[in-house]
Amino acid sequence: MKKIGVGIIGASPLHPGWAVAAHIPALRALPQYELRAVSTSRRDSAEAAREAFQVSAYDNHRDLIHDPNVDLVVVSVKVTDHLELVSDALAVGKMVFSEWPLGVNLSEALDLESKAVKAGVRTLIGLQGRFAPEIQHARNLIAQGYIGDVLSASLVCSGISWGGTTPRSSAYLFNEATGATPLTVPLLHTLDTLAEILGEFKTVSVTSALRRKTVKVVDDSSDLAVTTPDQVSFNGLLESGGLVSVFFRGGSTRGDNLYFQINGSEGDLVFQSAIGNIQVASLRLQGGAGAETDLADLIVPDDLKSKFPGIPTGFGSNVARLYAQFAADIEDGTKIAPDFGYAVRRHRLIVQMQESALRGCVIECK
Template sequence: MPSSPVKSPVRVGIVGLSARRGWASQAHLPALRRLDGFEVRALSASSATSARQAAEKYGIAHSFGTAAELAASDEVDLVVVTVKVPDHREIIRSALAEGKAVFSEWPLATGLAEAEELTALAAECGPRTFTGLQARSAPVVRHLRDLVADGYVGEVLSTSMVASGRGWGAEFPPGGAYLLDRATGANMLTIPFGHTLDGLTSVLGDFDSVAGIAAVTATRRREITDPRTGTVHRPDVADQVVFGGTLASGAVVSVHYRGGMSRGTNFHWEINGTEGDLVVNGDHGHLQMSTLTVTGARGCDPGPAELATPERYFEPELSALRGTDAYNVGAAYAQIHRDLTEGTSVVPDFAHATRHHRLLDRIERAAAAGR
């Protein structure tokens, strides 16, 4: 059963907020500080010293050298997990044991088995859980979902997507070795492809749980050199994913997701129906962070026309963050606040994350089996 509603403002403790850099300082902190319903009360980092430095830089009252200490603090209602994926399990376990609500960045876990374990523990302990699948919080994606639900294209017949993942191409980002090791659970399939595929299902519905999936995965860039050190890395993660399947509605899906960036198309998504068509174009395939344009045509329309996203899909408190990576994270937080204080259940929880891990596992197993 869901735990009792949390009082506002929700007191937040961020695990992994660094004084130097990172996703927490780039997206989570700016978003939280724009929303009246949250107060960032605590943080933890890799050591007590680095935590104090971050607390001084950001003006946060409490700092802890370990995530377990943060989770045990009476100053925290919601534990936010923004560290590398292999560290999620122990941090989340300690937060759930303290009865704290948890917001974990996606991927939730290094794999399906670990996600299932955390979901079972959350159900046993009772606190609310949330997963950072922010693509479905994007105003454009929410508008697209409503267009489909309201019958803009009629019955959806099929959908197709071609996308570039930015990373996992020729360039080597700082700290990039972590993303080339399959054991970490952080790779192109789980991160940008995982976010984008969840956005697709938020618009069109889940995949058929019985029908098969056909998939091919490949590692085409077999050596990547770190220009800063000269170290040559040999990835064991896919930089090409091609798959097809069927949604529960019967609509047919085809996707080609590739690493790096293309000199041609970097994001193109079509939704084709009995009454019309929708086309989404963007600057890259990280759906939760890309700049998107929707066009559509139906009935006797002479051709596709832009369908601007109405203002009602935007959070007024986050207006200053439009066009930044923090906006969609903030939109998710705005709904998390409503879920925590009003008892709703809109933002994906750990159970949803596990279902998504299961879908990715199906794709990997289909590729391995040559189906």
């Protein structure tokens, strides 16, 4: 298979973000891909990127998009910039990987999906939690009847961000209008991963609260007004009939930052992690069923762990699995990796959750 040439918008070594922490290690570990270009918003950061990554570097995203060596454009910047950048890439017929969320709202997501369909190119959305081997193993165990019928699931997690302090570079997260909130980002990642194991939701109910009215900006010790709720409580009814409860809290805790328990008629499964964001967490999976009275660590089968060779450790591991599945889809003509059409479905779920929080009622998923 010919290598897929990748260009990343938003990969500055001077201010390392998600692209530097996850995308670049993932791409460099996978033989199907080759990083060929990056673009940043300033000339100095572009020059630093050229030196650090030994690829073409631009300070204008349109130059990257028009680079003939770039087959796949990766958009890893603030959500408020997604509409312009993704639209520009689609306009010239490039494949696009957009980080989640696809847009600030459902309207932008629908617009970008429509443009992708018109362009006739493959797309990829950054919802990678489902590809963790532990998640896949739990899904298979439930399908095989290990815990019997799913009765309920409860999950408590912390968000790293949305705590009491923030660097200036992440201050936008505390403004609800940017589209990157605890509900739209970590909670949605969590629910998407949970649905991979348990199936889709029939109804949802959400309550949120803004408990930290200000946040301390560590760069200059100034106070920043907060408009996005930092505590979110979710309740859902699965299509299978099971109940789901998820509580997301901003920041981190001295206790469990991720504890996820699935209770069945014949057994139980438990996930734990020191990191609260399930899509990047290193997960410990335990289980017990039948006559067993205690939990025991469950070993993930080798075929799941080695499904995609060359996967790096760290934050980029599930991102690498997402990339690997995308390459396999191109090679095999399949559509397993989530695309912009799938992203629109998840944006609709966000709208339903927001409606529930606003109206204080249960909303039926459509």
